[in-house]
């Protein structure tokens with residue numbers, strides 16, 4: 367069974383709950399790394415937690431939701447080994463798996479509706495990395511991490 371880590375801030379509690387239930391209904395195990403209350407919550411904490419869960423292999427893939435999907439995605443992508451994509455439609459989500467081997471999907475609860483969010487998740491989870499010519503590009507991206515002080 368594929369394990370998915372899900373993270374969110376206060377702006378995305380409802381969407382997190384609905385996406386979690388939706389994915390569980392499809393047979394995924396979904397582990398919650400987000401907040402469950404509407405109290406102001408720093409999205410970076412949750413993005414970092416999901417990113418760490420992915421690179422430590424506690425989960426296979428991560429999904430991060432905040433108001434826009436941008437802040438939580440920036441935070442998750444600071445974890446070495448994480449490749450985020452912030453998507454507002456399914457085509458980009460599909461291509462981010464196919465070409466970029468994205469391992470954390472992000473979207474915004476204030477940007478996309480629930481049905482679009484589900485379609486984005488479906489497109490992303492139903493796609494695997496194509497490898498081939500894309501692998502060298504991913505390897506180069508990974509090498510950038512080693513150049514940081």
Ligand code: RB5
Nearest residue numbers: 377432433434436437438
């Ligand atoms: C919270 O108000 C909001 O800034 C956050 O959810 C997110 O949109 C940040 O990128």
